Amino acid sequence: MPKVSIVVLQYNQSDRTLACLESLKKLTYPSYDVIVVDNASDVQHLKAVEYWIETNKARSFQLEAVSSNLGYSGGNNLGIRNALDAGAEYILILNNDTIVEPDFIECLIQTADSGADIVGIHFGHLRWLAAELPLSAKTLNVADISRDHYLSGVALLVKRGIFEKVGFLDERYFLYFEDVEFSLRAQRAGYRLGLVDAKINHATSSSTASLGSPSLLYYHYRNALLFNKTHGPWWVRVLLPVWTIWIVLKQKIKIAIGDHVDESRAILQGARNYRKGKFGQK
Template identity: 30%
Template sequence: MLSEVKQNPYLLVVIVNYRTPKLTIDCLHSLVEEIKILPNTKVVVVDNYSGDNSAEQIRAEINTQQWQDWVSFIAAERNGGYAYGNNLGIRPALESDNKPDYVLLLNPDTVVRPKALKVLVDFMEAHPQVGIAGSRLEDPDGTPQHSAFRFHSIWSELDCALRFGPISKLLQSKIIAPPVSDVTCQTDWVAGASMIIRREVFDSVSLLDEEYFMYYEEVDFCLQANRAGWSCWYVPESRVVHLVGQSSGVTVTKVRPKRRPKYWFDSRKRFFIKNYGFIYAVLADLFWMTGFSLWTIRRSIQNKIDNDPPYLLQDFFSNSVIFKFTN
């Protein structure tokens, strides 16, 4: 399981763009100084069949800035989702004679702070038993975002939906997003917006599961790695600005999110059935719907602001395991 420590490790950064060319270009600009610090770093940008002028804009910027020696570009033939797009960038590198020591998944809606990549690489080099590590994600003003999480369970589903302080306190060890840590610590999974993966992890668990269109794929990948014996760590000294939800609009935090798309429910359902079985997935649905129904009643009685996506309960039920099984 232990990996050989190299003096000059090869890092491959994969950025998947979908209709956010300006953000992708800003992300690339933030990597320029990182490349100087880690010269054995290559970046591949995958355009996930945006259907706009993303490819032209990104290619033009690469040529204008003369980044061709460290940035390559792949135009996908279809939009197969987040895992599919990342795998397009990862697979050729893993199949080549010059395989990367590490792969960094980096969202296009990110801007890396100075030495963010070096901190991750140095950490992985110093801890060869670690398979995955993630950066501290933050708002532009430095406010930290939740970036390190626990695996989903029926109890975390209840807590997320119910939002009731006494229950959250009782389930403190089960909640998905614990308080943000200021120190490096082991965790179950990290956000895929900035996640470094040791090459040997792919040998253990293969590439990302492309049956997930978007969401839950990084949770699933970290779980498979965990089951294969690889640990996952959160490294807050690696700081990355994350402009949340710019591609999907689903996870935006500053305004009320738009209606949750079907692929989110499909991904959630796949995660529970694949990893815990059908009965557990049914229980997860029941716990969430019960909790959310109780929260809706309390929200109405206490006249609380509704910050949930529209039609969330109806959409959840119509996409639930129970509904699909009975229809």
């Protein structure tokens, strides 16, 4: 059985992390370990995970704590590097607000053995010149997956060779669009995406619940501009300055009339920092 390392990223929300770890403890797959990366959480959330690992005598579970928030991409990359160093043949990136079924890994591995190099449970459609790329509620046959699709970072099983060839998650994004970018980059390198029926319960995260908040809009717009510039076809790159001007003008009008002023200012800041090349954490 190939070894699977599961990387679970935590930023506070230890109650959700512990529920996730309880489900991972029940996995039936014989060769796996779990790396929890704590992304500079408040101390009580860090201690909660430490206590769980100690009291459960979970020797296949380890905790890696960092002193500053590395974001989704940076935190997961730390766990991925640790997994590769430990000889993992597959890395499973898993959100901490998920609860999996005992045979979850077997289902992912079965799809990988059928020819997929990256296996996920949710997909979305790639759209250019768009600040948000919502996930699809539809099902999709593996044969129908194309470069017009991406896999959600909620749960991603990735063969180690992909990281060795195309690199890790792009840390410029910090939050949002990194799963889209990684899916596209891997496909352009010749790797195939695969889907499995969800053997997982995914809670609505606090960040998703507050999608309209200024900070999240900042990352959505800044990262969308970066993604379109980096990976868009020629016509997207031609239209990108026009789209950028439209974003700026629209937000300035909204500020002038007093409509969602804080959100508009955050979007403008995202556009400014994109032009300045300021990426990573806000």
